[in-house]
Amino acid sequence: MTSSTPAQRANILWFLPTHGDGRYLGTPIGGRASSPAYLRQIAQAADELGYFGVLLPTGRSCEDSWIVASSLAHLTEQLRFLVAVRPGLQSPTVAARMTATLDRTLQGRLLINVVTGGDPVENKGDGVFLPHDERYAVTHEFLTVYKQLLSGETVNFTGRHIRMEDGRLLFPPVQSPHPPLYFGGSSDAGIAVAAETVDKYLTWGEPPAQVAEKIERAAIVAAARGRRFTFGIRLHVIVRETSEAAWRAADELIQHLDDKTIAAAQETFQRMDSVGQQRMRALHGGKRDKLVVSPNLWAGVGLVRGGAGTALVGNPQEVADRIKEYMALGIDTFILSGYPHLEEAYRFAELVFPLVPREGVELSVDRLGRAGPIGEIVANDRAPAAVGGSQQAAS
Numbered sequence: 145m146t147s148s149t150p151a152q153r154a155n156i157l158w159f160l161p162t163h164g165d166g167r168y169l170g171t172p173i174g175g176r177a178s179s180p181a182y183l184r185q186i187a188q189a190a191d192e193l194g195y196f197g198v199l200l201p202t203g204r205s206c207e208d209s210w211i212v213a214s215s216l217a218h219l220t221e222q223l224r225f226l227v228a229v230r231p232g233l234q235s236p237t238v239a240a241r242m243t244a245t246l247d248r249t250l251q252g253r254l255l256i257n258v259v260t261g262g263d264p265v266e267n268k269g270d271g272v273f274l275p276h277d278e279r280y281a282v283t284h285e286f287l288t289v290y291k292q293l294l295s296g297e298t299v300n301f302t303g304r305h306i307r308m309e310d311g312r313l314l315f316p317p318v319q320s321p322h323p324p325l326y327f328g329g330s331s332d333a334g335i336a337v338a339a340e341t342v343d344k345y346l347t348w349g350e351p352p353a354q355v356a357e358k359i360e361r362a363a364i365v366a367a368a369r370g371r372r373f374t375f376g377i378r379l380h381v382i383v384r385e386t387s388e389a390a391w392r393a394a395d396e397l398i399q400h401l402d403d404k405t406i407a408a409a410q411e412t413f414q415r416m417d418s419v420g421q422q423r424m425r426a427l428h429g430g431k432r433d434k435l436v437v438s439p440n441l442w443a444g445v446g447l448v449r450g451g452a453g454t455a456l457v458g459n460p461q462e463v464a465d466r467i468k469e470y471m472a473l474g475i476d477t478f479i480l481s482g483y484p485h486l487e488e489a490y491r492f493a494e495l496v497f498p499l500v501p502r503e504g505v506e507l508s509v510d511r512l513g514r515a516g517p518i519g520e521i522v523a524n525d526r527a528p529a530a531v532g533g534s535q536q537a538a539s
Contacts, residue, residue, distance in 0.1 A: 148363055148375065148474025154467065154502045155196040155376075157226060158489050159481030160186055162200060162207040167484055170409070170448040171400040176484060178207060180215060186486050187216045190223055193493040196503060197224030199378075199479050201451075202259050204266055210242060217249045226255040226326060226479070231286035232272045232279060233261075237311050239286075240293040244317040252318035258287065258327040258342060260334070262418025263450075276417045280333040281305065287325070287341040294322035326376065330358060331419040339366035342373060344477060348420055349379035349454035350427070351438035356473050363474075376477030377470055380445050380455035381488065383495050387459045394457050397483060398432075398444050406430055409448040416450075424453045440466045455482070464499035 160183050167174030176182060190198050200209035213225040227246065229239045247254040260283045261267050267279075274282065285303040289311065292299045299311035317323060327338050328346035338345050345362050347355055359375050366372050382397070384390040410430040413421055428434045428443040435444045437454065440462050446453020456463045467478060482488025519528040 151471040151476035154500055155477045156502055157197040157199055157479045158190040158195045160198050160200050161485050162212055163205045165484050168400045169398050170405045173400050184219055187220055189489050191220040197226055199226040202228035224253045224255050226257050228257040228259045230259055231283040233270055236286050236289040240290050240313050244315050247317035247319055247323050254323040256323050256325050258325055262421055263416045277333045280337050284337045335362045335365050339369050344374050344376050346376045348424055348452045349377055352469050375475045377475050378452040378479045381480050381482045381492050382455050382457045383463045383492055390457050394442050406447050460495040460499055464496050467500055
């Protein structure tokens with residue numbers, strides 16, 4: 145157990161699959177393209193359902209997150225967009241201008257995900273040839289300048305990697321001093337950067353004991369610098385009305401994976417110098433028979449997907465209980481996804497939202513001012529009666 149204060153309420157975000165979606169992993173069977181129309185459907189569903197925000201991934205396998213977020217700004221009302229800045233790929237001044245503009249476009253609904261990058265091959269394709277710890281040194285200098293610019297300061301800075309004279313931002317962001325900064329890094333170098341610069345420290349979905357150890361370590365490093373931050377976790381979810389149906393859905397998700405595809409994916413993950421990715425891979429070692437790594441925590445997604453590789457699997461109460469276990473460690477932000485992302489966004493909100501104390505707004509007549517009946521009208525004559533009474537959010 146960490147010394148962090150348990151979270152009383154959760155912010156729950158969803159995910160925009162800008163690198164593709166589908167009903168099965170690692171196959172074109174049941175696949176869906178990330179068209180603008182499809183991403184719009186997911187974003188608007190998340191907005192109406194009351195998700196706190198959506199994460200837009202970054203990297204060469206994804207559509208550009210800034211352009212996608214910009215295209216959806218006027219099509220959503222309350223949804224926040226967690227968009228990545230990339231130290232080493234962007235100058236801090238250009239990133240600050242982009243941030244301020246998008247925050248104004250979204251009327252203060254922007255969140256920033258700071259991504260250093262953990263794949264040396266992809267980094268070289270983007271023109272970055274620095275080793276692991278040097279990339280975090282760049283990230284630290286970048287964030288130092290970036291935050292000062294967004295705070296309205298005139299910046300003169302000379303570092304090992306970044307130099308600036310008379311840096312200024314003429315149009316400020318809506319949020320002061322800047323949009324919240326989210327950051328994940330499991331290495332000592334990553335935690336050191338987080339401890340000095342960011343607002344929310346993120347982890348991928350490891351078993352609770354490992355998460356507790358990691359965020360405790362990060363909190364101690366931050367405290368030594370006179371700082372503290374809040375915590376978030378990135379997970380997939382597979383929730384069904386019964387536990388048996390949920391585990392069956394998990395098995396179906398990987399039913400088209402063959403050993404060759406898994407081996408190729410694991411070889412790619414092995415080349416990465418990301419400590420977080422190494423920790424994800426160690427949970428299962430690429431083995432199909434080692435996928436349940438903790439109660440209701442399944443590592444099957446990580447057989448072929450980089451980054452977040454675990455899913456909470458179970459019935460609504462089981463999944464809610466696992467979320468509350470993470471909340472007890474101090475996790476207050478959950479960035480979730482599920483396949484396919486449109487259907488699973490509805491399923492999770494309808495089944496689990498009532499069981500978890502959370503921030504955000506429930507879908508209701510009061511909120512929308514135009515909501516119709518809940519459920520189909522019976523015999524074209526009357527609204528359906530509530531079944532089993534109303535569900536109340538857990539306290």
